[in-house]
Amino acid sequence: MTAMTTRDHIVAAANQLFYRQGYEHTSFADIAGAVQISRGNFYYHFRTKDEILDAVIGARMAETQAMLDGWEAESESPADRIRSFIKILIANRTDIKRFGCPVGTLTTELAKLNHPSQAGATELFSLFRTWLSTQFRALGCEKDADRFAMHVLARSQGVATLASAFGDEKFIRREVGEMCDWLATTTAAAASIEQEKD
Amino acid sequence: MTAMTTRDHIVAAANQLFYRQGYEHTSFADIAGAVQISRGNFYYHFRTKDEILDAVIGARMAETQAMLDGWEAESESPADRIRSFIKILIANRTDIKRFGCPVGTLTTELAKLNHPSQAGATELFSLFRTWLSTQFRALGCEKDADRFAMHVLARSQGVATLASAFGDEKFIRREVGEMCDWLATTTAAAASIEQEKD
DNA sequence: CCGAAATTAGGACATACGTCCTATTTCAGA
DNA sequence: TCTGAAATAGGACGTATGTCCTAATTTCGG
Secondary structure (H helix, E strand, O other): OOOOOHHHHHHHHHHHHHHHHOOOOOOHHHHHHHHOOOHHHHHHHOOOHHHHHHHHHHHHHHHHHHHHHHHHHHOOOHHHHHHHHHOHHHHOHHHHHHHOOHHHHHHHHHHHHOOOOHHHHHHHHHHHHHHHHHHHHHOOOOOOHHHHHHHHHHHHHHHHHHHHHHOOHHHHHHHHHHHHHHHHHHHHHHHHHHHHOO | OOOOOHHHHHHHHHHHHHHHHOOOOOOHHHHHHHHOOOHHHHHHHOOOHHHHHHHHHHHHHHHHHHHHHHHHHHOOOHHHHHHHHHOHHHHOHHHHHHHOOHHHHHHHHHHHHOOOOHHHHHHHHHHHHHHHHHHHHHOOOOOOHHHHHHHHHHHHHHHHHHHHHHOOHHHHHHHHHHHHHHHHHHHHHHHHHHHHOO
16 A cells, blocks of 8 residues: 555545546635645646546546456356446445445536547446456357347436435345345356357 | 426426436526526526436426326226337437436446436336336236336336437337236236136 | 506626635755 | 745636626406
């Protein structure tokens, strides 16, 4: 664990504030206040708001990649890995209930702002998408891998949005259970079809 | 069709702008410009931004209720009605690809702003939720009606979010198809279970 | 046709925010 | 210890925005 530079602190604070309050609704002063540095010092590290946003997206990319690598190392079975993904909804349920999904809400906001970093935010989705695809492919769902990946992503997004709207935690748990059921039946079916080919 | 008052024009313009640009990112000047009236005139009709938001939410509630009533009148079968709901994703695909779901994105934004009208936006979801519940109940899914309603809502939300992120229209059509399949198999199963009770 | 009420116009004002600049402090390397 | 670069502080500036006020114009019942 390397020491946290001021820049790192800024990015960490901005990351959290962008998630909780949204990008546009978060001001320089908000972030500087959270890090307890002056606005001048802030400007020394980031000259524009867009630069901070790009740094935050970069940090999230790294975090996400690390998480995916972690699951890759922890579990032997691709199905277990996919379940790890699905269960983030439960692990982060408290934040999700209040602020929704960090990725989904950011891409949505940037789309409305027509912000240049839209593509960067979408890359966060792509990171999950390709990783999930890989897992489904490892399960023998060669042809449907990307379709299944998008399906899982979409359902997770929907759960996060509605859980946030209704503040309903039971709903999260129920849908997570149903997604795991879907995973079991769908991949079992796909695997048996693959076997028929032999 | 009654004549459109200035107030109606304002609400209509605000409704569209809030959807496309987001609530916070839309200014008084934006709306006044769209309706081509002066800011002073604007202020005569709405004294604060929150008032416009409430009016917009009210208008959306009325629109939504009218749409649901329309489906109720058009279709005899509850399954057809639910399919009408699912297929809004296709009917509105162009807007959804660019701006996401009007209800989901609004509730998400208001949640981050911690805005007083959060509850009002959630009511829009509730309108769909209770209506869907009613349809599922009419299909014989007494016990699971609300669960199914939330499930359909969540999947629609997820599809809208991802379709917007990736600008993918084929994905919308595919997921709509799968949701219709789900509807057919799930309600058939539920109905047969109900029959066993007799 | 008149006068009061409703409506519209356009500017005033305070605040907040992103951006920029300069002065001061910290600190590593010579 | 000296020096120059990195880092920090705090204020300046222009613009945008929400809100408010007053004057002009339109509408419409009597």
